[in-house]
Amino acid sequence: MGKNGNISSSVIKRLPRYYRFLGELQKQGIERISSRELSERMKLTASQIRQDLNCFGGFGQQGYGYHVESLHEEIGKILGVDKCLDTIIIGAGNLGKAIAMHINFESRGCRLTGIFDSNPRLTGETVGDIAIRHTDEIEEFCKLNHPVIAVLCIPKTSTQEIADKLVGLGIRSFWNYSHYDLSIDHTGIVVENVHLGDSLLTLTYRTNKLAEE
Amino acid sequence: MGKNGNISSSVIKRLPRYYRFLGELQKQGIERISSRELSERMKLTASQIRQDLNCFGGFGQQGYGYHVESLHEEIGKILGVDKCLDTIIIGAGNLGKAIAMHINFESRGCRLTGIFDSNPRLTGETVGDIAIRHTDEIEEFCKLNHPVIAVLCIPKTSTQEIADKLVGLGIRSFWNYSHYDLSIDHTGIVVENVHLGDSLLTLTYRTNKLAEE
């Protein structure tokens, strides 16, 4: 922990949620909020909120609380929503297309610049305003445009191989939706494994557990 | 902790991953595995694996390790993959359709039985082998078929209202993809909020952090 140093991943994982709630409050025209009131809305403790925010600096003011707009902006800056990380999607099946259409990359500091699929029948088809390219073109595209994030929506068998290749082409971050636990040996590479199936399976567990009682 | 009692959510969240790895090992024809070898493959400690598995019972054998096939089966039973929880999807936009096509519900103890959307132009269109119904039909459908899980792929503004209505119709579990933190006051209701945007935002954070160093 510390003002600039290493923030624990527990804290980092909570930041986007703070950001969302503050955005909502701002929309609702709420100017200031105390850690206690925010804690009630977010269903966590006021202590934790103050502890979390103080990893990055003293954003609040004693006796007053936090100014919603500036706290929202500060957390946005910490997360990097003002940045523009060029992003490509590998795999234009149902999931790849849905992510391209459904996720607002811009509001999360990213910009979708390319979609690739190995199926030549998809080449040229557009998703939103982006044309699907054949995977053979990835190399040339990367050398020209230097994307840094790759969203992997491909079968698990090819994931590791493609990821390794992409690292060689300058990709530094993977948002991995394949049913495979990607890990990259290179230092300086970031991986976020999503695993929607695992998420459903914990729901199945808890649902069945419920019925037992 | 305890053989049948309350298992901590940290453990539960790891179970699907154990299940996946053991399935892979089984496919590869590996018969037995020690906690140490599994720990190397999964990149966690052998201690943790033994600790986790012992929440549910002594599946191993001293001096031998764990029998891959039976451990895989046991964890499957714990998770409930042998069950069949009827599931409906609310919202047949890009994401709803992608989930319908992309997720193997059966292998996770669920069965997709209906898809609904408020846009009448989608009514009748099929996703996989399931016809999209209009949301007006949800009530009748639930009374007839008694689904227990609802996958919410709808805008955040309508989520709470629809969820409350679905609880009244017998839904007990929500797999929520809307950009809204769903919480249900009723006891005995399970919610899994997914938030793909938050996942991307942590990746953005870590990617920018990387560049700073």
Added chain:
DNA sequence: TAGATTGTTAATCGATTAACAATC
């Protein structure tokens, strides 16, 4: 000033890891 609420330190709680006796 008095009241409110932060920032921060200390106490608690839970999860992870280490150690080792039990046992196959």
Added chain:
DNA sequence: TAGATTGTTAATCGATTAACAATC
């Protein structure tokens, strides 16, 4: 039997919560 590896208890570590002095 000897070697290997579990199940389980104890030690450590980290994260959360509580408390309170600082201060707006």
